[in-house]
Amino acid sequence: MLEPRDFQQNALLGLLPQEELNRLLPHFEEVTLTLGQSLCESGQHMNYVYFPLDSIVSLLCVMENGASTEIAVVGYEGVVGVSLFMGGETTPSRAIVQSAGKALRLKGQLLKNEFYRAGPMQRLLLRYTQALLTQMAQTAVCNRHHNLDQQLCRWLLLSLDRLRGNELIMTQELIANMLGVRREGVTEAAGKLQRAGLISYHRGHINVLDRLGLEERVCECYSVVKDEYDRLLNHHNVM
DSSP states (O other), X not given: OOOGGGGGGSHHHHTXXXXXXXXXXXXXXXXXXXXXXXXXXXXXXXXXXXXXXXXXXXXEEEXXXXXXXXXXXXXXXXXXXXXXXXXXXXXXXXXXXXXXXXXXXXXXXXXXXXXXXXXXXHHHHHHHHHHHHHHHHXXXXXXXXXXXXXXXXXXXXXXXXXXXXXXXXXXXXXXHHHHTSOHHHHHHHHHHHHHTTSEEEETTEEEESOHHHHHHHSOHHHHHHHHHHHHHSXXXXXX
């Protein structure tokens, strides 16, 4: 049986007034998300939305030849399934689990019903959607105008912001797929960060040793995304 404190592990749900959350509380289900699990495929109707607790989900655009690039990352600050409550029902992107862990799952229709009440949940989800769109737009700009070293720093910092810890479990091949670059480029960029003492990397385990050092190296895209999330998703602005 889920307790009210369990919902505080997701920052988005934690912003809701308790009376709003109480209506949905009995309908949530805690699920385990495994690395590489697909939560949604391109054009597929989603039956559930997912609120990560300690997992990370990547939103990817996939080309006809199978090549993919990450357009956004969702962790405990957000929700996977924006297309459901925005009215589009489907999306051309994929949602793939990037870091395994727990999430709270809710039937999409129940969330839509709450959204259409035009109360705090609607205001919260609309603000989250704006923040997510900012992340998507800034990712596109970053991939076009900044070098791979900067992109990797941005990706690491955004991923860390969506986890409660300093370790990521991710192979260089998966990182390359997320960034839409060759694996050799990620190997070189990660090697530079490791030699600088900013990260340690061993057999898919990335530990951030010097976060401030990463923030000094990263392009402005990281702060643009972080500042917009901080501005839009806080108790003062949402409620």
